[in-house]
Amino acid sequence: SQTIHQWPATLVQPVGSPLSLECTVEGTSNPNLYWYRQAAGRGLQLLFYSVGIGQISSEVPQNLSASRPQDRQFILSSKKLLLSDSGFYLCAWRTTYNSPLHFGNGTRLTVT
């Protein structure tokens, strides 16, 4: 069966520090992969999505970036965190045809 792993679960980072969040999917191949962010009490904001290795579509032109070095690995990064980067980060995957999104358990990031 397919599973999605996202880590860490919680993270506290100072302003200006780098960030790396990793997401991996098992049990499927060539999934569409997604990063979402959720501010407190708000809906899900799409940050990046990828339909294949090395293919990244960006929705949010801020200080975040994403990479997909392997078929089932999706990484969210930042060189210098801002206070406004605090939030709940969710990774998700789906197959390419009429399938629902499957979400990880999320990373709660607090930038201090």
Add this chain to the structure above:
Amino acid sequence: DAKTTQPPSMDCAEGRAANLPCNHSTISGNEYVYWYRQIHSQGPQYIIHGLKNNETNEMASLIITEDRKSSTLILPHATLRDTAVYYCIVQETSGSRLTFGEGTQLTVNP
């Protein structure tokens, strides 16, 4: 992507049916209606989806109007554990870009 509109909040008594509406008036012919829910501090969970026919599974029923411009998610016997934010999105069969609105906060009261 077609935009969806949902009420920000709803209340429901435990044991009663919860009917959550969603408007998607600009939906196109190849877009499905998907429903997810998010319990506090967890990742969203898929509930059900449909194209034009009504659908039912072990979690809920989905009623889509004939013109497909709106739909209703029905939780037939709401429990306290159904308290969550419910998201309605439209999703192309092969589309990649998937965006969510603010959803509906459903509160089930004892």
